[in-house]
Amino acid sequence: MRPVRKALAGALLGTLALSACGQPGTTAAPTPAASSATSSATQADAAFPVTVEAANGPVTIAKRPERIVSLSATHTETLFAIGAGPQVIAVDDQSNFPPEAPRTELSGFKPNVEAIVAHKPDLxxxxxxxxxxxxxxGKLNVPVLWEPSAKTFDEAYDEIGDLGAATGNAEKAEEVVASMRATLDKLAADAPKDKRLTYYHELDQTPYGATSTTFIGQVYGLFGLTNIADKAPDAAGGYPKLSAEFIAQADPDLIFLADVKCCGQNRDALAKRPGWANLSAIKNDQVIELDDDIASRWGPRVADLAQTVGDAVTKAASR
Structure with missing residues (x-):
């Protein structure tokens, strides 16, 4: 999903803040900051029209969008991270980060076209x-970018680049991707790797897990951990439903919980599950409570998730 541009995007769009504070009858010269902002805006506008290769095919955006509607919590985070926040006028009900995102009752799961159109979006x-x-x-000439859940880091980076190109924030998007790459590389290089350490990542209390082939599994893969879900009977889909007995028998060294905020899960709650009280992760205090949102999104905060995992691996390896 690489962008194809008629003109290269320039610097990050700044806030246009022209000053007009001269004496009556005179014209005040623009300040250096205002001149820079004007130049940045001009360069960003010059990137359009732009065509982005999204999952729904090539999407052409005629001019820099000023009324963006995001129906994806991950993409909302990305839009604000790359400097497109001021261009976003509405986000879905699950987009709870950053706090200043203009959250509405729009649904990203069961979207209502009329409700979306009411916001007069241009993207x-x-x-x-x-x-x-x-x-x-499309019938209303509203460009739509479909950027599905990333399966790899490269897909996540590519989607960030797509959003940067589509919004006139290509340079900042490149900076975000570079920062993510550098952070993940450093965490992986610095963390002790012990392939004897096993882990279980819990999506919910059912319990569903995630194998190494999933996006979340690749985060753990940075640290050389062995995923117990990979040996589950129905692991081929990437998200097998595990039995409590399977997990107890595997006895993982580390348990990561992505159902903390939603379902109140923690070490004490796990200890009450039949046959789990004596699990190594519970006895050794190696149950890690994740932020549900960060653990389920593939945007810029993946680096934060990796940091949490890296800290847990370092702690476990030092025991």
Whole structure:
């Protein structure tokens, strides 16, 4: 999903803040900051029209969007991280980060076209496959970028680049990607790798896990951990439903919980599950409570998730 541009994007769009504070009858010269902002805005505008290769095919955006609607919590985070926050006028009900994101009752799972159109968007971003929504908005000449859940780090980086190109913030998007790469590389290089350490990542209390082939599994893979879910009977789909007995028998060294905020899970709650009280991770205090949101999104905060995992691995390896 690489962007194809008619003109290269320039510097990050700054805030246009022209000063007009001269004496009556005179014209005040623009300040250096204002001149820089004007130049940045001009360069960003010069990048358009731009065509981005998204999952729904090539999407052409005629001019720099000023009324973006995001129906994806991950993409909302990305838009603000790359400097497109001021261009975002509405986000879905699950987009709770950053706090200043203009959260609405729009649904990213069951979107209502009329409700979306009411915000008069000039760009809509979504992550779920919504062919009807894309078709209906297309009839109204509203560009839609479908950027689905990333399966690899490279796909995540590519989607950030797509959003940067589509919003006129290509340079900042490149900076965000470079920072993510550098952080992940350093964490992986610095962390002690002990392939004898096993782990279980819990998505919910069902319990569902995630194998090494998933995006979340690749985060753990940076640290050389062995995923117990890889040996589950139905692991081929990437998210097998595990039995409590399977997990107890595997006895993972580390347990990572991604159902903390949603479901109140923690070490004490796990200890009450039948047959789990004597699990190594519970006895050795190696149950790590993750932020549900960070653990389920593939945007810039993946680096924060990796930091949490890296800290846990370092602690476990030092025992």
């Amino acid at each position: 809509v971003v979504l992550s779920d496959d919504m062919e009807q929504v894309i078709t209906e908005l």
